[in-house]
Amino acid sequence: MSERVTNWAGNIVFGAQRVHRPGSVAELQEVVARAATARVLGSGHSFNRMADTAGDLISLAGLPRITEISPDRRTVRVDGGIRYGDLVPHLDAAGVALHNLASLPHISVAGAVTTATHGSGERNGNLATAVAAIELIRADGEPVVLRRGEPGFAGAVVGLGALGVVTALTLDLVPAFEIRQYVYDDLTRDALTGNLPAILGAGYSVSLFTDWTGTTFNHAWVKRPDPMPEGPFFGARPADGPRHPVPGLPADNSTQQAGVPGPWHARLPHFRMEFTPSTGAELQSEWMVSRERALEAIDALAGVREKIAPVVQVNEIRTVAADDLWLSMNYRRESVGLHFTWIADTNAVLPAVAAVEEALALLDARPHWGKVYTMDAATVRGRYERFADFAELVAAYDPAGKFRNAWLDDLLGGGR
Numbered sequence: 001m002s003e004r005v006t007n008w009a010g011n012i013v014f015g016a017q018r019v020h021r022p023g024s025v026a027e028l029q030e031v032v033a034r035a036a037t038a039r040v041l042g043s044g045h046s047f048n049r050m051a052d053t054a055g056d057l058i059s060l061a062g063l064p065r066i067t068e069i070s071p072d073r074r075t076v077r078v079d080g081g082i083r084y085g086d087l088v089p090h091l092d093a094a095g096v097a098l099h100n101l102a103s104l105p106h107i108s109v110a111g112a113v114t115t116a117t118h119g120s121g122e123r124n125g126n127l128a129t130a131v132a133a134i135e136l137i138r139a140d141g142e143p144v145v146l147r148r149g150e151p152g153f154a155g156a157v158v159g160l161g162a163l164g165v166v167t168a169l170t171l172d173l174v175p176a177f178e179i180r181q182y183v184y185d186d187l188t189r190d191a192l193t194g195n196l197p198a199i200l201g202a203g204y205s206v207s208l209f210t211d212w213t214g215t216t217f218n219h220a221w222v223k224r225p226d227p228m229p230e231g232p233f234f235g236a237r238p239a240d241g242p243r244h245p246v247p248g249l250p251a252d253n254s255t256q257q258a259g260v261p262g263p264w265h266a267r268l269p270h271f272r273m274e275f276t277p278s279t280g281a282e283l284q285s286e287w288m289v290s291r292e293r294a295l296e297a298i299d300a301l302a303g304v305r306e307k308i309a310p311v312v313q314v315n316e317i318r319t320v321a322a323d324d325l326w327l328s329m330n331y332r333r334e335s336v337g338l339h340f341t342w343i344a345d346t347n348a349v350l351p352a353v354a355a356v357e358e359a360l361a362l363l364d365a366r367p368h369w370g371k372v373y374t375m376d377a378a379t380v381r382g383r384y385e386r387f388a389d390f391a392e393l394v395a396a397y398d399p400a401g402k403f404r405n406a407w408l409d410d411l412l413g414g415g416r
């Protein structure tokens with residue numbers, strides 16, 4: 001291998017023979033056409049081997065940046081290597097916005113979309129739901145454009161990098177908006193009884209955080225356009241200063257709180273672009289379950305908190321709206337996400353991951369594609385009604401398996 005490349009977390013060293021950074025789409029097409037096996041590396045923020053390859057690893061970071069806002073300001077066309085943090089200033093300057101963002105702006109748009117990355121908000125679809133068109137380079141080096149509503153589109157958007165190289169995406173826009181972020185300390189388990197839908201629906205985006213040292217949630221974060229009423233939030237106290245999602249950590253990298261209004265892109269993520277996001281030394285997992293079973297899921301996690309607490313930095317509960325994208329973790333399901341920021345120790349964390357999956361066994365949980373899970377591939381396949389259609393789409397786009405890797409082979413099952 002020409003150079004040592006790891007993911008952001010450092011738990012994956014990619015096994016590629018060659019690393020390419022094409023400077024144009026034409027150069028990229030040549031790289032793809034020549035490669036026997038290839039994968040694209042986005043910003044490397046996934047925690048498993050989904051981006052790995054034994055062949056050619058292709059970074060699109062060197063492609064010319066595209067931020068073409070349509071004349072009616074309803075969509076923006078972006079290149080396949082751009083990060084949200086690079087895109088949002090252009091949108092802001094034009095008075096437009098994306099409907100939501102993940103907890104951090106550092107991730108590439110194409111990498112986030114292909115794993116159905118999401119923020120929070122009961123009416124907010126994941127970031128892939130903003131995609132109106134997708135432009136791909138197929139295994140033979142030929143370009144393809146798929147628009148919303150066309151056959152295969154709903155399978156291609158959350159495509160796990162399996163259909164080809166995403167060179168551009170067109171995303172839906174909304175008018176720019178302001179958001180205020182409020183943080184409350186110590187939301188008790190009892191406060192959730194009968195109130196969980198109201199708590200999770202109290203803002204445009206709501207997250208609950210616990211380190212499972214007890215059953216009380218350390219923080220509730222509420223992001224909304226209008227001011228919150230003064231005083232406690234379902235018994236939780238307004239925070240007396242800025243907070244980091246991980247209890248006790250300094251809040252320097254967190255976005256502005258205390259209800260100060262600010263632009264959407266400076267409040268919806270928890271973390272600021274100019275700092276290392278989250279803790280910087282971590283692994284992550286997340287499972288999606290049906291929102292109507294949210295309390296059952298939280299209590300199932302409480303039942304294994306002795307296994308979780310020693311290796312978790314924080315567990316975040318958030319919501320995502322249902323969609324129609326075949327491999328979205330939110331496919332036809334109003335969802336609650338159970339996200340874990342673990343310590344950066346795979347061997348210590350894996351037993352806790354397995355304990356969480358066992359606790360959620362009856363809840364039909366769907367693991368986040370880009371994070372750590374131990375669920376076997378057959379079980380994962382069984383959680384997606386359209387999985388067989390997705391496998392057919394992959395075979396049609398990439399018959400020789402150029403974009404396959406060990407992770408995809410395992411997921412798709414049944415050989416090539």
Ligand SMILES: Cc1cc2nc3c(=O)[nH]c(=O)nc-3n(C[C@H](O)[C@H](O)[C@H](O)COP(=O)(O)OP(=O)(O)OC[C@H]3O[C@@H](n4cnc5c(N)ncnc54)[C@H](O)[C@@H]3O)c2cc1C
Nearest residue numbers: 040042043044045046102103108110111117118161166370
């Ligand atoms: C600190 C931190 C916070 C996070 N917060 C959230 C969160 O709030 N919500 C959430 O849902 N997730 C979150 N994640 C997970 C992260 O959003 C996903 O793993 C996402 O896929 C990362 O995007 P990336 O560009 O780094 O993709 P990578 O990890 O580089 O790649 C992911 C997959 O996309 C493929 N890919 C990337 N670009 C292309 C392309 N142009 N064409 C074809 N395939 C491509 C890769 O081959 C790979 O299979 C977080 C991760 C970190 C490290």
